[in-house]
Amino acid sequence: MKPWLDEEEARAAAEVVTSGWLAQGPRVAEFESAFAARVGAAHGVAVSSCTTALHLALHLLGVGPGDEVVVPSFSFVATSNCAVYVGATPVFADVEPYDGNLSVRTVEPVLTERTRAVVVVDQGGMPADVEPLRRLCDSRGIALVEDAACAAGSQYHGDPVGAGALLATWSFHPRKLLTTGEGGMLTTSDGELAERARRLREHGMNISAAARHQSRQPVLESYLEVGFNFRMTDIQAAVGLVQLRKLDAMVERRRQLAGSYQAMLGDVPGLRTVEDSPWGRSNFQSFWVELDPGFPLSRNQLLTVLAEAGVSGRAGIMAAHRQPAYAGVAHRELPVTERLTDNTLILPLFHTMSDAEQRTVVGVVRRCAGLRAA
Structure with missing residues (x-):
């Protein structure tokens, strides 16, 4: 991934x-x-990262010690960490093989009387099928938090991912389409939650620093509850505003490149490319492929060959339950998570990627499969 940054962002930051x-x-x-x-x-509500947005979301919901939060293990570890930050227990659910996301089928078996929230991830920009999950959670009085870290520009049933969500969280890390360097956002349909989130990100202060400095009268602020320092800077936001204007172009170009990958790799035996789901349209924040025993090399062997050819591939999404930090957390079997973690890799995809660069990547993969270049 290479962020699409130029003089316009530099001027905005300088201003x-x-x-x-x-x-x-x-x-x-x-x-x-x-x-x-x-x-x-x-x-x-702009914050310092998607991780702090997730932390803040669970804090707003009152999740704490003794509670359980269902999360996918097939996700960056921050998704699981947010439950630990508030003193709750992360409960790992498996994912669907076609998109790497939670579903009612995988979530329902791990729900208990202690479940207070479910965090569903739009993995790699692939929109999760959230409506059935919302219905399941609503029927049991469970909050659904949407971890849309990778999904700015993705669509679900024709609407933007996260539209109308009680709580959704977003990342602006440089590996995401829209970047502010570091930074994140919490979006919500609830005005009271938004107002409280703005206080909490600024140490629980009853008036923002901006409002205090703009006042023509002395302001003696008070701190209504124990809060956090989760603020975003105006420098980051200025860059984000420029990036937001580019988002549609970013998505269009990434979808063109993803379509080319799908066309040029579609006949490779033992290799499956990620595809749009029936309910969504991906921004292809990540373009991942899965290898099965029909492919001549293992995932790690293919990554090595790519690296030797000057191509920066990446191992697929981690399985959080395998990380040392979660070694003591009990969980059900997670066969799909483990299969995808072991057998997927992410191919280069970025806005300024040239057709020649993409053909180089495809050529390496096809040669490894014993095929001619596409």
Whole structure:
């Protein structure tokens, strides 16, 4: 992945630097409104990362010690960590083989009387089928949090991923389409949750620093509850506003490249490319392929050959339950998670990728399969 950054972002950041207002301020407020509108959310709360957004979401829901939070193991470890941060127990559920996401089929067996929340991930930008999960959770009084870290620009049944969600979280890390360097966003359909989230990200203060400094009268702030320092800077938000204007072009180009990968690798025996689901349209934040025994090399062997050819591939999504940090957490068998973790890899995909660069990647894969270049 290479972020698509140029002089426009540099100028936007420089304008903030010369303005004298660097911390959370007017650019953050503008970015919150623009991003929320883009993803069909009523409210946006900018924060320092998607991890802090996830932490904040569970904190807002009152999840704590003694509670369980269902999460996919097939995800970056931050998804599981957010449950631990609030003192709850992460409960690992398996995922579906075609998109690597949770479903009612995989979640329902692990629900208990202690389940307070389910965190569903749009893995690699592939939209999860959230409506059946919402119905399941609503029927049991369980909150559904949507970890849309990778999904800015993806669609679910024709609407933006996260549209209308009670709580959805987003990442602006450089590996994502839309980047602010570091940074994240919490979006919500609930105005009271948004108002409290804004307080909590700023130490629980009853008035924002921006409002305090803009007041013509002395302001003696108070701290209504123990909060956090989860703020985004105006420099990051200024970059994010430029990036947001590029999002549609980013998605279009990535989908073109994904379509080319699918066409040029579709006849490779023992290799499956990720595809759109019937209910969604992916931004292809990651383009992953799965190898089965019909492919001549193992996943790790293919990664080695790619690296020797100057191609930066990446092992597929991790299985959090295998990490040392979660060695003591009991879980059911997770056969699909383990299969995908062991046998998938992510191929290069970025906005400025040339057709020649893509043909180089495809050529290496096809040679490893004993085939001619596409």
